Amino acid sequence: MTPTHSTPLARSLATVLLVGALAFGGPASAQVAPASASSAPGQVQNLEAVTVSGIQPGPGLWKVSKGDHVMWVLGTLSPLPNRIQWKTDEVEQTIAESQEVLGPPSIALKPKTNFFGKLFLLPSLVGARKNPDGQTLQQMVPAPDYARWLTLKKQYIGNDSGIENWRPIFAAVELYDKAIKRYGLTSSGGVKDTVRDLAKKHNVKFETVRYTMLVDEPRNAVKTFKSSPMDDRECFGRTLDTVERDMGRITERANAWATGDIDELRKLPMNDQREACISAVTEAGFAKQLGFSDVEQKAETMWMGAAERALNTNAQTFAMLPMQEVLSPKGLIARLKAAGYQVEAPDGSDAEGEAPSP
Template identity: 25%
Template sequence: MFRINVRVRSWLGAGLLALTTLPAPLAIAQDAPASSAPQPALWKVADKDTTIWLFGTIHVLPQPVDWHTGPVAKAFDSAQELVTEIPIDTTAQAPGAILEKSKRQDGKSLRDTLAPEDRTAYEAALTSIGLPVSAFDGNKAWFAALMLTLIPLKTAGYNTETGIDAQVAVRARTRHMLNRPLETVTYQIGLFDTLPETTQRTYLGEVVKALPDVKGDVDAMVAAWKAGDAEHLAKLLNEDESDAMIAKVLITDRNVAWAKWLKARLAKPGMVFVAVGAGHLAGPGSVQDQLAAAGITVTRVQ
């Protein structure tokens, strides 16, 4: 059974932040219910002259969240350097780059590459969200899959402007913080675009099956993030075996690379606030797990 795992992680809490900037057709914002003050999780890595704070973000939210409170606010305000997935001033450039990369170059229609039963289900999914069945005929399967995840969220009022990454960026600009990105927009797009076509089609099929539950899945993930319940968040994000390749490319390999960067950063004095998708800081193979494997202690602060 396909669960909340990678299809939600790739949009909401495990980063491909660049991809959440895509405009969604027919998106109608709705009011979100009020909620109690959040207490999102926070971790610390430190040596004698360096402190690195690890803070998980949610890329899209239905309304602003006051994340800048308590230990998180203290950590952010103490840092001179903000580390993010992509540069905080390049997200506006992402949609055009994504759309260009998503175009098919083989002269085939996306629907014509699908097995008959998969095509029928895919067309029904498009119809269910008010799109013509030909909406993504000229695009690659990964793009159609991502849009099928994004559109219901946009329709429910989720957007990047109220996501935590955007809110962190606003405060960072106000403070004129140094921003060090771990990746580029081009790199993030390439993670999907270089997936084998069969993997892309499998991913699309899983998204189609999960489409009716996407908002409930995301709501559950956001609730766990607000509560700082890393254990429950990890459970929600637990991958199925069918997601192994996508999870490796989108999650695990990046966590390994980021942990290496963090280990190297400890050699330089300073206070650093790292804000990346919450899915990278939860569950097996997380950034914390990778750091621990390298002999580095990670302490939970909140």
Template identity: 25%
Template sequence: MASVKSTLTAIVFFALSAVAHAQTVEPGLAPEDPGSAVVEELLVVARAPGPAVWLVQKGEARLYVVGSAVPLPHQLAWKSPRLERALDQADLLLIPPRASVGPGQIAGFVLKGGAGLRQGLGERLEDGLPPDLKARFISGRTRAKKGAGEYKGWQPAIAGFLLLSDFRQAAGLSEAKPVSTIERMARARKVRIKAMGQYRMSAVVSAAGKLSRDAQLACLRDALDELEYDGGRPTTIGFDWARGDLASVRARYSASAAQRCLLRSPGGGKLLEQQIGQSAGALSSALSRPGVTVAVVDLAVLLPANGVLDQLKATGATVTSPPD
């Protein structure tokens, strides 16, 4: 039962957190995007030490938004005087939406035979893969120090994302940072911590279970692309993020493999839109009360046109880069 819960959590993480976890891609290969007007303005200002932070103000409320990126090297050292000063003043830290996996969801998943996410009886993942994908998958799991048995029962898409997570762990890359680090900083200051929302497990499993065979293989290719990129450049985006080099991060930051996979399923696009709206709504609510709030939002949600910062500005909030 514990392994089923772990797998369900991984499915939620890669599917719905797609709006908050972006893929590193070669410069020039990212989809065309006009970009946020707010971000374009701030790209030209002098950078302060540490990751990018924005100040959003409305009335007596102040909201400091830290732009995050994943994966980051576990041993990455970074400092942010801006963030530390903001947390010294804050009484609330908002973190990305989290998944809830309850006993009823686990039982339902088991009784339904994996809700369309598992291979048929007697089938093995690698036996059914095209030769090129099979070779890449074997190479990936070898780098992750895993055997074929770890993934044999899963459909290609789920196997790909489980492998990606296993590889990142083996390579010393963290999918939890920088959120976990900022949470520790907040707890040390006795700042209250609250998630911006919660994911609906049933909707994610349903969407993933409706992927066609071609879509399953396409999702696996995307996951392997991401694995191979991370493996070749394990520290690049982390160092750029840590020094606040927004232009360099943006040049390589695009839609994640999980996001592209979810968009291939019926209703996937609506799920992604709902999650962006959920984050923007939580930040807007924080601006309705006096005081100081700090929020951690992935750059994949902040950077695009009509992303979270643009949506906050549309409500009448003022968005600036805070002074040193």
């Protein structure tokens, strides 16, 4: 176990906070054909999709500028095809010519305790994934959802009886992770690590934009989490929907990132079950009690401040942002445009996808 846990906001904030709460004391996968018309009886049918492989260019870079100062933005995405080799020539050259690389907004949860205090937390973490009061997953979710769960569990997870005691949100995360691996996808793709390595290679400063929460009494925080109810049934149901019906679309979205198809990225929704799972955590009583409810907004505000500082200070900056923050009309790129910066997509259009004026 590690003393802190952080992750970009493109990933489910629910996972950030849940795993972070448990971290107070502390990819290669073969592509398997997804379910098709010839699947075994009882398996859920999904859209047939094939992940791209080989050398791929990625999505290109967005340009944010004011006067002679420019920031090149790489939109990141999860999941991505597992068998691609990202062609990083343009990214490496841009990083090498930049004065700073700006990481995506992230969150860290850190216990305000010493090393020995962390060691004593170990016993309190046992069973933290389990439902309060010994309830089973079957007791926690609606009967129709549980019936769907049993089918999907058999297809993607197998005969794991222990997971039947987990909270719905933990079971949902496990199912989703297993499903994307089955479709030849990977949650990270190594993009952020590659960018960090390129910055190091060219001696360019890498600025981590991280909102860190210090938790004064981590043992009590874990105890509160373990004993508190959480309305995560919608998160569970939406995740079942995603795995049942949307894996084809998620694969298409991953392929669009890999091949640099900006039009396709604009057409495909980015949220999946994310918003429902975020709400399950941030609206829970323990989250409000521990001060977790507005951490996403605080991290985004930190990133905006760091981006504007970089744009005003550096001749050139390289930055990473979740693709949702790049494409959404309410995302961070749109907020920079509203603040007076010029925005140009890799295909020459503006932030909204409109062609430039003649």
